[in-house]
Amino acid sequence: xxxxxxxxxxxxxxxxxxxxxxxxxxxxxxxxxxxxxxxxxxxxxxxxxxxxxxxxxxxxxxxxxxxxxxxxxxxxxxxxxxxxxxxxxxxxxxxxxxxxxxxxxxxxxxxxxxxxxxxxxxxxxxxxxxxxxxxxxxxxxxxxxxxxxxxxxxxxxxxxxxxxxxxxxxxxxxxxxxxxxxxxxxxxxxxxxxxxxxxxxxxxxxxxxxxxxxxxxxxxxxxxxxxxxxxxxxxxxxxxxxxxxxxxxxxxxxxxxxxxxxxxxxxxxxxxxxxxxxxxxxxxxxxxxxxxxxxxxxxxxxxxxxxxxxxxxxxxxxxxxxxxxxxxxxxxxxxxxxxxxxxxxxxxxxxxxxxxxxxxxxxxxxxxxxxxxxxxxxxxxxxxxxxxxxxxxxxxxxxxxxxx
Amino acid sequence: xxxxxxxxxxxxxxxxxxxxxxxxxxxxxxxxxxxxxxxxxxxxxxxxxxxxxxxxxxxxxxxxxxxxxxxxxxxxxxxxxxxxxxxxxxxxxxxxxxxxxxxxxxxxxxxxxxxxxxxxxxxxxxxxxxxxxxxxxxxxxxxxxxxxxxxxxxxxxxxxxxxxxxxxxxxxxxxxxxxxxxxxxxxxxxxxxxxxxxxxxxxxxxxxxxxxxxxxxxxxxxxxxxxxxxxxxxxxxxxxxxxxxxxxxxxxxxxxxxxxxxxxxxxxxxxxxxxxxxxxxxxxxxxxxxxxxxxxxxxxxxxxxxxxxxxxxxxxxxxxxxxxxxxxxxxxxxxxxxxxxxxxxxxxxxxxxxxxxxxxxxxxxxxxxxxxxxxxxxxxxxxxxxxxxxxxxxxxxxxxxxxx
Numbered sequence: 001x002x003x004x005x006x007x008x009x010x011x012x013x014x015x016x017x018x019x020x021x022x023x024x025x026x027x028x029x030x031x032x033x034x035x036x037x038x039x040x041x042x043x044x045x046x047x048x049x050x051x052x053x054x055x056x057x058x059x060x061x062x063x064x065x066x067x068x069x070x071x072x073x074x075x076x077x078x079x080x081x082x083x084x085x086x087x088x089x090x091x092x093x094x095x096x097x098x099x100x101x102x103x104x105x106x107x108x109x110x111x112x113x114x115x116x117x118x119x120x121x122x123x124x125x126x127x128x129x130x131x132x133x134x135x136x137x138x139x140x141x142x143x144x145x146x147x148x149x150x151x152x153x154x155x156x157x158x159x160x161x162x163x164x165x166x167x168x169x170x171x172x173x174x175x176x177x178x179x180x181x182x183x184x185x186x187x188x189x190x191x192x193x194x195x196x197x198x199x200x201x202x203x204x205x206x207x208x209x210x211x212x213x214x215x216x217x218x219x220x221x222x223x224x225x226x227x228x229x230x231x232x233x234x235x236x237x238x239x240x241x242x243x244x245x246x247x248x249x250x251x252x253x254x255x256x257x258x259x260x261x262x263x264x265x266x267x268x269x270x271x272x273x274x275x276x277x278x279x280x281x282x283x284x285x286x287x288x289x290x291x292x293x294x295x296x297x298x299x300x301x302x303x304x305x306x307x308x309x310x311x312x313x314x315x316x317x318x319x320x321x322x323x324x325x326x327x328x329x330x331x332x333x334x335x336x337x338x339x340x341x342x343x344x345x346x347x348x349x350x351x352x353x354x355x356x357x358x359x360x361x362x363x364x365x366x367x368x369x370x371x372x373x374x375x376x377x378x379x380x381x382x383x384x385x386x387x388x389x390x391x392x393x394x395x396x397x398x399x400x401x402x403x404x
Numbered sequence: 405x406x407x408x409x410x411x412x413x414x415x416x417x418x419x420x421x422x423x424x425x426x427x428x429x430x431x432x433x434x435x436x437x438x439x440x441x442x443x444x445x446x447x448x449x450x451x452x453x454x455x456x457x458x459x460x461x462x463x464x465x466x467x468x469x470x471x472x473x474x475x476x477x478x479x480x481x482x483x484x485x486x487x488x489x490x491x492x493x494x495x496x497x498x499x500x501x502x503x504x505x506x507x508x509x510x511x512x513x514x515x516x517x518x519x520x521x522x523x524x525x526x527x528x529x530x531x532x533x534x535x536x537x538x539x540x541x542x543x544x545x546x547x548x549x550x551x552x553x554x555x556x557x558x559x560x561x562x563x564x565x566x567x568x569x570x571x572x573x574x575x576x577x578x579x580x581x582x583x584x585x586x587x588x589x590x591x592x593x594x595x596x597x598x599x600x601x602x603x604x605x606x607x608x609x610x611x612x613x614x615x616x617x618x619x620x621x622x623x624x625x626x627x628x629x630x631x632x633x634x635x636x637x638x639x640x641x642x643x644x645x646x647x648x649x650x651x652x653x654x655x656x657x658x659x660x661x662x663x664x665x666x667x668x669x670x671x672x673x674x675x676x677x678x679x680x681x682x683x684x685x686x687x688x689x690x691x692x693x694x695x696x697x698x699x700x701x702x703x704x705x706x707x708x709x710x711x712x713x714x715x716x717x718x719x720x721x722x723x724x725x726x727x728x729x730x731x732x733x734x735x736x737x738x739x740x741x742x743x744x745x746x747x748x749x750x751x752x753x754x755x756x757x758x759x760x761x762x763x764x765x766x767x768x769x770x771x772x773x774x775x776x777x778x779x780x781x782x783x784x785x786x787x788x789x790x791x792x793x794x795x796x797x798x799x800x801x802x803x804x805x806x807x808x
Binding site: 015019056059078080 | 465466469479480483487488498524547
């Protein structure tokens with residue numbers, strides 16, 4: 001019998017009716033003769049409510065306690081889902097991350113999976129049971145509960161699929177798959193039947209909310225095909241895989257965008273070795289994630305350094321950068337919180353001329369000014385004004401003929 | 405250093421402010437130089453809410469899943485309490501029942517503790533930490549979560565106190581201790597400084613809500629002194645212990661009452677061997693708890709059989725008893741849902757004449773009719789009309805001079 005690992009997100013199990021709906025989907029997979037393991041997130045806003053509860057007690061909840069607290073959300077939803085299946089006449093059992101053998105390091109709130117011991121899962125599958133696993137959580141060597149941070153339940157699902165030798169990991173969510181652009185911005189956007197790991201990684205990293213990059217990376221590492229589909233419809237989703245067909249298409253696959261971008265420019269930076277480290281090391285220590293960094297060509301050994309951060313981190317970043325700029329003899333620091341990012345992702349970009357030119361001219365035709373550019377082998381990203389993002393995505397979708 | 409085990413009930417940790425209050429009390433115990441282990445129940449109505457959630461999904465939640473679901477309530481409160489202590493600058497760590505080493509049988513929803521392996525607790529205490537344990541839960545040999553049923557957190561606390569060799573188990577609740585009668589009925593009721601295990605057991609079994617009989621029994625078995633006190637005041641509570649002073653007082657200690665009583669009489673029962681079993685075995689199988697049973701002396705081999713059940717079980721009991729009565733050739737079944745119970749508890753009752761007489765005359769002076777009587781070595785219980793209970797408790801409190 002084939003083992004199928006499914007994952008259902010928080011919006012798919014938001015209330016009793018939705019839980020019953022998910023139970024019916026799981027039952028259908030079982031009825032087809034599969035051995036089914038379903039990973040589940042916490043119901044709807046549960047995690048937010050638990051966070052609020054912690055902060056009602058203290059501004060500084062310890063990470064260890066915080067993880068134990070948050071892990072209860074997934075335990076609740078996993079038991080309810082098992083109950084719903086049992087009520088339908090199926091043998092089902094819920095397992096916590098610990099019981100499912102998800103072993104992690106002790107980096108609370110962002111733990112990494114160090115191994116999976118699915119002994120108990122296999123034992124339950126052998127009894128003919130459907131196994132429901134609480135996502136997003138694991139256990140340390142010391143038997144302490146951890147949570148996996150963002151994208152945690154997706155990561156749990158892919159890790160279990162790998163360790164159980166599943167044929168595919170099915171991620172059920174509130175969208176129908178990966179599109180050529182966000183359908184809310186571009187109504188004519190098309191659902192992709194398949195996409196390569198690398199392209200999906202770039203899309204996820206540059207604003208596509210469908211899946212967290214981390215789970216895609218894990219899928220790529222172990223070559224585990226991931227099917228992303230809707231938990232509310234039966235339409236086929238998008239298969240993320242590493243198949244050969246991906247590599248030869250030489251074509252833009254999808255447009256990602258991100259509105260959570262703020263820009264900081266340090267003016268008049270003396271261009272000498274070690275200056276970048278002097279600026280970015282203190283930011284890294286303050287847990288501020290830097291995204292794109294651009295440094296202009298230096299004139300008279302003076303340059304401008306521009307980088308982007310998430311909007312929520314702008315204030316903290318500016319507080320750090322101001323004193324640093326002074327200490328290295330640079331000029332003022334300027335910030336702009338109203339930035340956005342558009343990205344085209346596709347295979348073979350570096351070998352095929354014209355992608356960049358076509359992107360830039362599509363944006364310029366719409367009067368959109370490009371402020372920063374960054375590229376990879378399969379991606380070109382332009383930082384532009386926030387207000388231009390919607391038009392930019394539409395224009396790029398048309399320019400690369402993605403509606404066809 | 406002395407080990408102190410404390411337990412805080414759901415009403416003591418009902419919200420963030422109350423959790424901080426409990427944290428301060430735990431900190432005070434630590435400041436006195438003790439090693440402190442605190443067992444905690446789920447916050448306020450959490451357990452009821454989780455029960456409701458389960459029944460929103462199915463009318464038949466499986467026991468195993470139900471236990472896992474309910475156990476999250478105590479995990480949440482234990483983490484919040486540990487956070488509150490850490491915020492106050494104390495090293496504190498929360499442990500689940502499993503981590504605390506509470507091993508149980510697999511009788512879900514009413515599991516019995518089969519052993520305690522407090523290795524992890526001792527390790528954390530050795531590090532100077534305060535240990536917060538999620539009450540009401542344990543783990544089976546198969547590493548499945550169980551709950552201990554009614555009085556579960558009290559039982560957890562007493563079991564931990566025994567296994568850790570604590571000097572005393574402190575149960576903090578929303579009352580100040582054990583009284584000579586319910587102070588809401590008898591304003592002049594006095595708080596007892598101490599009481600014996602046996603008396604407390606009878607009081608708890610016959611309506612006093614202070615503690616569940618089960619935890620008292622465990623305390624008696626291992627001779628662990630239990631201090632019951634309020635979590636909201638600093639007044640000394642009541643010490644439940646097995647000291648010698650208890651045995652020689654020959655005096656009524658306290659009056660218990662219970663309004664949750666319904667009466668069923670089977671009229672005209674043929675008095676032959678096996679008839680009681682024929683009636684009560686089917687009731688036991690239907691999980692109906694029978695309390696007092698009284699059978700009148702038989703006339704012409706025909707007798708009346710009367711017994712009491714909880715009000716909530718009356719309908720179910722009547723549905724069972726009707727057909728049974730027919731099948732054994734008895735007459736009709738009569739029920740009365742408006743019954744109550746008053747109980748006097750004290751040492752040496754059987755050896756000291758006059759207790760029963762004094763009780764009956766106190767009730768008769770108030771015009772209260774006694775319908776059934778049951779006794780033990782240290783207890784006399786009268787079943788009376790519900791409406792007479794309040795007056796009965798007052799009259800008995802006066803008759804046995806408990807206000808002095």
